[in-house]
Amino acid sequence: MAIKIEKKSKLKIGIPTASMPDIIFQLLIFFMVSTVLREYTGLKVELPEAVKVQKLATKRHVSTIWVDRFNNIVIDDVSVKKITDLRTIVYNKLVEDKQLIISLRIDKEADMGIVTDIHQELRKANALRINYSAIPAVR
Amino acid sequence: MVLRKKERDVEIPSASLADIAFLLLIFFLVATTIDVDKGLDLVLPPIGSEIEIAKKNITNLLINDAGEILLDNEVVPVEEVDDIIRDKLAENDKLIVSVKTARKTKYDIYIRVLDQLKKAGATRISIAEPEEA
Numbered sequence: 001m002a003i004k005i006e007k008k009s010k011l012k013i014g015i016p017t018a019s020m021p022d023i024i025f026q027l028l029i030f031f032m033v034s035t036v037l038r039e040y041t042g043l044k045v046e047l048p049e050a051v052k053v054q055k056l057a058t059k060r061h062v063s064t065i066w067v068d069r070f071n072n073i074v075i076d077d078v079s080v081k082k083i084t085d086l087r088t089i090v091y092n093k094l095v096e097d098k099q100l101i102i103s104l105r106i107d108k109e110a111d112m113g114i115v116t117d118i119h120q121e122l123r124k125a126n127a128l129r130i131n132y133s134a135i136p137a138v139r
Numbered sequence: 140m141v142l143r144k145k146e147r148d149v150e151i152p153s154a155s156l157a158d159i160a161f162l163l164l165i166f167f168l169v170a171t172t173i174d175v176d177k178g179l180d181l182v183l184p185p186i187g188s189e190i191e192i193a194k195k196n197i198t199n200l201l202i203n204d205a206g207e208i209l210l211d212n213e214v215v216p217v218e219e220v221d222d223i224i225r226d227k228l229a230e231n232d233k234l235i236v237s238v239k240t241a242r243k244t245k246y247d248i249y250i251r252v253l254d255q256l257k258k259a260g261a262t263r264i265s266i267a268e269p270e271e272a
Contacts, residue, residue, distance in 0.1 A: 020157055021156050021157040021160055024157060024160040024161055024164055025160055027164055028160055028163050028164045028167065031164065031167035031168055031171055032167055034171060035167055035170055035171045036172075037170060039172075048246065048247045048250040048251070049250075050178070050179055050250055050251070050253070050254040050257075051254055051258060052179065052254055052257035052258050053177040053178055053179060054177065054178070054179070054180050055176075055177055056176045056177070056178065059176075062176070064176075103176055103178065104178075106246050107246065108245065108246055108247035108250070109245060109246070109247070110245070110246045111242060111243055111244065111245065111246070112202075112240040112241065112242060112243070112244040112245070112246060112249055113242030113243065115246055115249070116240070116242070116266075116268060119183060119266060120268070122183060123183050123184070123185065123186045124186055126185065126186075128182050128183040128184070128185060129180075129182055129183075130180075130181050130182070130183060131176070131178040131179065131180050131181070132178045132179045132181065132250060132253070133176050133177070133178040134177065134178045134179055134250060134254075135177075136177055
């Protein structure tokens with residue numbers, strides 16, 4: 001009985017490795033295409049919580065505006081001193097990329113006054129698609 | 140007499156191809172951030188597009204600087220906003236919720252109200268400008 005089993009297990013079953021480089025290349029190409037290397041440091045903000053959060057569809061067509069609790073404004077690591085400058089910056093970004101979405105990372109302790117000012121500047125620059133970044137709340 | 144070079148097999152060794160590809164793969168795996176930003180979507184109205192809306196289709200939602208919410212002239216807690224708006228939407232699906240904040244209102248309460256509106260399924264949300272103090 002034991003001999004029979006030994007005979008069976010002597011069958012050579014190997015996973016073919018000839019196509020391994022091709023598989024790896026495919027994975028490599030996928031990650032190369034999906035990677036967006038540019039990352040910004042931004043400002044230190046504490047985001048509000050929300051339940052009905054949606055994912056940003058893409059990372060490629062996104063510009064981020066940070067506003068911290070001391071009303072500092074930074075867009076894509078460019079500090080905005082005067083809020084009216086935001087219009088020109090956003091407008092130029094929109095010319096380069098028509099599908100631009102503005103992601104707003106605003107501290108939850110910030111005042112609505114500055115948020116409204118940003119709304120107005122974005123409207124004047126015709127950048128209308130926005131996304132308020134929030135942490136998905138645990139219920 | 141004819142000097143002839145011996146033909147040699149000149150080939151790039153491809154044995155390490157898989158290893159090189161693996162290295163690159165690992166680099167991109169590490170560099171990729173899969174987690175995308177999450178948040179509340181909103182489309183701002185274009186400038187100069189003020190249109191007249193029938194009074195019955197508008198619900199005013201005011202948030203003062205203390206974070207209190209006035210919905211149709213009644214003070215309501217944040218958690219009840221979604222139920223009230225859902226009932227109103229069931230009556231009138233053309234309803235537009237006009238959110239008006241004070242300049243000193245905290246952003247947190249605004250997002251909580253917006254979240255409540257999204258929960259209630261309100262798609263027509265208007266952001267009104269605060270009055271200058």
